[in-house]
Amino acid sequence: MRKVAAFTLRLLIVVLICTLFPGSLALCQGTAAPTQEKGKEKVALLQQALPEAERFEKVEKDGLLYEVGYRGQERVGGVFYTDGMGYRTLMRVLVGIDEQGKVVEVVLYSHNETPAIWTKDADPQFRAQFRGKSGPFILKKDDPSGNLDGVASATISCRAIIGAVEEALRIFKREWGKK
Numbered sequence: 571m572r573k574v575a576a577f578t579l580r581l582l583i584v585v586l587i588c589t590l591f592p593g594s595l596a597l598c599q600g601t602a603a604p605t606q607e608k609g610k611e612k613v614a615l616l617q618q619a620l621p622e623a624e625r626f627e628k629v630e631k632d633g634l635l636y637e638v639g640y641r642g643q644e645r646v647g648g649v650f651y652t653d654g655m656g657y658r659t660l661m662r663v664l665v666g667i668d669e670q671g672k673v674v675e676v677v678l679y680s681h682n683e684t685p686a687i688w689t690k691d692a693d694p695q696f697r698a699q700f701r702g703k704s705g706p707f708i709l710k711k712d713d714p715s716g717n718l719d720g721v722a723s724a725t726i727s728c729r730a731i732i733g734a735v736e737e738a739l740r741i742f743k744r745e746w747g748k749k
Contacts, residue, residue, distance in 0.1 A: 619649045619666030619677045634741060639666075647674060648746070650738035654730030661730045665738035671746075673700040676735055696721050696728060705739050707732045 616626050616637055623639025623646050637649040647668040653660045666674035676697040699718050700707065708716035709728055720728040 615664055615677055615679055616649050619664040619675045620647050620668075621666075621674070622646045622668075623649075634745070636741065636745070645669065648742060650741050652734040652737045652741075654732070654734035654737075656730040657724070657726040661727060661734065663731060663734040663738075665735050667738060667742045671704045671739065671742060672702050673704065673735060673739070676700050676731065678731065693721075696731070700735055705736055707736060 613626070616639070617623065620626075620639040622641055624641050626637040626639050626649065629636050629638060635651045639646050639648060647666060650665045650667065652663050652665060654663065655661070660680075661678060662680035664677040664679055666677070668674050678693060678697065696719075703717070707718055709718050709720045709725070709732065710716040711720050711725060718728070718732065
């Protein structure tokens with residue numbers, strides 16, 4: 571009797587895993603880097619992060635994922651996929667960086683932060699502060715001599731984006747040797 575109960579339990583577990591696994595893949599797809607199925611959306615996000623580029627070539631190496639942007643045959647910069655842990659979830663960020671190592675644009679493409687705090691107005695104003703700079707980035711709340719104004723009641727989210735941008739700049743420097 572115990573063997574039948576153990577077998578039934580195992581079978582039930584396998585059925586549950588097989589039933590739930592495809593659903594969990596679908597949930598994950600919404601929070602990962604923009605995929606091939608969302609081709610137009612992905613290109614629009616890349617062009618938002620690096621508007622000067624006409625085309626992009628994906629690079630995957632040593633666990634890194636980024637896109638090299640070209641205008642004609644000339645490399646104009648890169649777009650780096652990075653994440654930062656916000657208050658509630660991962661904040662997925664694309665960071666466009668030009669050939670001189672300066673941030674072109676920061677695009678927040680996936681997050682689940684509190685909508686009342688992380689408003690559509692606050693997000694662009696905060697992200698605009700990175701443009702044309704290469705860091706380091708410090709919130710004025712953390713240091714009065716800092717160079718970034720945060721979003722009220724969203725310090726953790728702001729720090730998450732700062733961390734993501736600084737990670738993109740580290741990858742850029744490591745991959746392309748720019749300071």
